[in-house]
Amino acid sequence: MTQFLNNIDSKLPNVQTSIFAVMSKLAFENNAINLSQGYPDFKSDPQLIKLVNQAMVDGKNQYAPMPGVFGLRTQIANKIELLYNAKYNPENEITITAGATQAIFTVLAASIHKGNEVIVFKPAYDCYEPAIKLFGGKPITIQLDPETFKVDWDMVKMLISSKTKMIIINTPHNPSGAVLSKSDMLELEKLLINTNILLLSDEVYEHIIYDGEEHQSAALFPGLAERAFITASFGKTFHNTGWKMGYCLAPAALMKEFQKVHQYNVFSVNHPMQVALETYLKTPNNYLKLGGFYQQKRDLFLDLMKDSRFEFKPSKGTYFQLMNYKNISVERDVDFAKRLIKEIGVASIPVSVFNDDNLDTKVLRFCFAKSDDTLKKAAEILCKI
């Protein structure tokens, strides 16, 4: 192709291809077991697939309403009331999105003005900071303790200023598998009360939480809910990340601003899948059993890895497990992860890419949303190194 311009004055000059795309591609090229990018290698419920097929046969193949199918929004409102005893009006406080990524991007597009500061905890999921910057905002990052991943709320208090527009939290947390406790949420609520600071609460793993812990949604805390955009992902919950379906909850005044952007960056999202999800959500067990399902996988994986040279503490939520390889190598995590793919055939994600200044703590993230057979094969190889 002839190049008219070889430079469009990049708005994100330092952004590279996402680590998930890089590692999955490398895994594919090397025929490695892929425990890197977070997606299941097993099928979603055939009943849900049948419901999507049926919706297509029934002719639900044209644009859905801009905020989403009303019945699905109603089912989401019912779910939030059942789980968190919080009321969101399906008329004007819920929008169906093309995955949580679009919801997060739209929240930031709708709320960040030039010069606004946004507090982000590191390690952080990769889509937050580029989006903040695209809209002229400034990420103010706080590196979490690499052992405990606990938030130092005094530090947060120190970094809040008149420029702070938003705080982003993510619980259960990708990549660490840590969860925010009730007392964390109360601390945050105390900090934000009497301020105009918004909250983006990324809760895509809300149902994937272990050992009897309860998910502390921002919806549970009135002083947080009143200022919160809560983002969620059906891809994570129903084993179909490729469908890119999710939603956003927010009080009406915030949701109004969200929808002003949503209607121009996507307008409305996949119609037959919304119709299917509406029916599927009517059975709470379809999401309530998820924690137990993944806890078995976590426990299997950790049991298989117990004699390896990796060190780990069980993940408290998400379908990710961190493993420290300091007993095996002194290589940088990115190099070590690439070598594992090429030489032993197991792919993971190096955690430094999510940290402030790419802090390297010799930790890899393994996704255990895989069949028991895949986990056994991967662990057998990892135990040999």
Ligand code: PMP
């Ligand atoms: N937030 C976090 C913390 C994630 O791990 C992911 C990846 N699933 C997303 C948001 C994006 O979710 P989705 O695939 O629905 O866009």
Ligand code: GLN
């Ligand atoms: N959320 C997935 C993960 O953490 C990746 C999604 C993506 O590839 N952007 O692995």
